[in-house]
Amino acid sequence: MAELSEAMVQDLIRAEAKKALQTGEVSCVIGWTATRFEDRTKPYFAQTPEECDMLIWNRYCINGTAKFALDDRYPDKKFGIIARGCDTRAINRMIHDKQLKRENLYIIGVVCDGKENPVCRQCAHKTPLVCDVMIGEPVQDVIPESRFQEIEAFEKLSPDERYAYWAKQYDKCIHCYACRNACPACNCIECYADQYRVGWQGKAADREQNQIYGLTRAYHVGDRCIECGECERVCPMHLPIMRQTRKMLKDINDLFGPYECGLSEEETTALGEFKTADPDEFM
Amino acid sequence: MSIKKDNNWEPRILAFCCNWCTYTGADLAGLNRMKYPENVRVIRVPCSSKVNPQFVLRAFQKGADGVLVCGCHPGDCHYSTGNYFTRRRFMLLQRLLEYNGIDPKRFQAKWISGSEAAKFRDTVAEVSAQIKALGPNNKFVGAHYDNTVMEKEAEGGKD
Numbered sequence: 001m002a003e004l005s006e007a008m009v010q011d012l013i014r015a016e017a018k019k020a021l022q023t024g025e026v027s028c029v030i031g032w033t034a035t036r037f038e039d040r041t042k043p044y045f046a047q048t049p050e051e052c053d054m055l056i057w058n059r060y061c062i063n064g065t066a067k068f069a070l071d072d073r074y075p076d077k078k079f080g081i082i083a084r085g086c087d088t089r090a091i092n093r094m095i096h097d098k099q100l101k102r103e104n105l106y107i108i109g110v111v112c113d114g115k116e117n118p119v120c121r122q123c124a125h126k127t128p129l130v131c132d133v134m135i136g137e138p139v140q141d142v143i144p145e146s147r148f149q150e151i152e153a154f155e156k157l158s159p160d161e162r163y164a165y166w167a168k169q170y171d172k173c174i175h176c177y178a179c180r181n182a183c184p185a186c187n188c189i190e191c192y193a194d195q196y197r198v199g200w201q202g203k204a205a206d207r208e209q210n211q212i213y214g215l216t217r218a219y220h221v222g223d224r225c226i227e228c229g230e231c232e233r234v235c236p237m238h239l240p241i242m243r244q245t246r247k248m249l250k251d252i253n254d255l256f257g258p259y260e261c262g263l264s265e266e267e268t269t270a271l272g273e274f275k276t277a278d279p280d281e282f283m
Numbered sequence: 284m285s286i287k288k289d290n291n292w293e294p295r296i297l298a299f300c301c302n303w304c305t306y307t308g309a310d311l312a313g314l315n316r317m318k319y320p321e322n323v324r325v326i327r328v329p330c331s332s333k334v335n336p337q338f339v340l341r342a343f344q345k346g347a348d349g350v351l352v353c354g355c356h357p358g359d360c361h362y363s364t365g366n367y368f369t370r371r372r373f374m375l376l377q378r379l380l381e382y383n384g385i386d387p388k389r390f391q392a393k394w395i396s397g398s399e400a401a402k403f404r405d406t407v408a409e410v411s412a413q414i415k416a417l418g419p420n421n422k423f424v425g426a427h428y429d430n431t432v433m434e435k436e437a438e439g440g441k442d
Contacts, residue, residue: 155382163384163422199341208425212340219336219379244379251378256371271375274367280357281374282392 119229222248
């Protein structure tokens with residue numbers, strides 16, 4: 001089959017979305033629509049078959065669509081989701097974390113060729129891993145060699161340089177929790193950062209509290225990170241948040257063997273399991 | 284005048300000790316009247332896997348110069364598998380802290396069983412000496428707990 005052009009994929013997406021809405025199987029289809037800027041798109045919830053013509057597909061469709069399914073955890077009808085590889089990994093992530101049910105989703109998978117988003121250069125799974133209908137020809141999954149390049153380069157700096165770098169980043173942070181709100185792995189019903197009791201998370205946007213927040217989040221998400229890059233995309237201060245989570249993934253790869261997360265619903269996470277033969281440095 | 288200029292600076296080390304092994308080991312060290320540095324503050328936890336990585340971050344924030352997590356040897360956990368999780372967890376945390384500029388000697392984990400009183404003594408002495416050589420921790424310390432800030436305030440004649 002010849003490779004599908006953007007316009008052909010867009011037509012197929014609209015047709016599939018229309019079909020799903022006409023049968024009454026889904027309450028809405030989550031995708032992207034145009035904005036008044038040519039190089040921007042925004043998430044769109046098509047609720048009637050007519051609205052499906054608003055859905056678009058181009059290389060600026062960079063928002064994640066999966067996390068919106070958490071807006072209604074007890075839906076009356078299915079959600080239709082237009083999902084690329086990263087979105088399906090996010091769906092797997094949330095199903096495995098018991099925040100979503102597969103039967104509440106109708107997934108229209110689209111093979112993605114990479115978007116205008118820096119993180120797409122390190123994308124390993126362009127083909128949807130789970131879907132009800134698939135648009136496009138599946139492609140081979142290849143983990144790019146550049147996955148941990150940035151981390152390795154950063155590790156070569158001296159400890160004081162590294163600390164100074166992160167201190168500067170956390171000075172910039174405005175503590176808005178945008179990274180948490182966009183992250184598919186940050187799916188706790190109640191986040192520790194929203195707790196008001198003393199000892200959980202200070203609410204001031206100063207270096208001290210931002211460091212605690214940043215590191216706690218990096219660690220909490222670290223082994224469940226699906227590397228979708230949503231955190232960096234939404235960060236208003238452009239912090240390199242994935243440098244922390246990728247570091248966790250790199251260490252997991254080094255210590256416990258090849259590791260990627262969100263590839264299936266049934267997988268276990270690196271910190272949720274153990275092997276008695278794990279390396280032991282604490283003797 | 285202030286703590287920092289004092290040559291008698293002593294590190295503050297926080298030790299999370301598992302109730303079933305290390306705490307008993309520390310107890311035994313006390314019963315045997317073993318001498319070890321007083322820099323260590325012991326906190327008893329039900330299991331070494333009870334120690335949330337955030338406890339460690341908080342300890343640094345509140346002015347600890349070093350953190351030690353101690354538990355049963357792998358395979359000996361009172362809850363069968365707790366310390367296997369600890370092992371994975373803190374190997375990663377140690378690396379993440381190092382990545383963020385904290386010397387890995389400042390955060391250590393050790394397996395010490397209930398009968399290893401001498402190992403407890405030696406571990407505390409060793410960690411204490413290592414951290415003493417590194418000097419006070421000035422990374423991740425909150426402004427309220429930072430000795431240098433207190434020093435400046437004192438010099439500014441606030442009181």
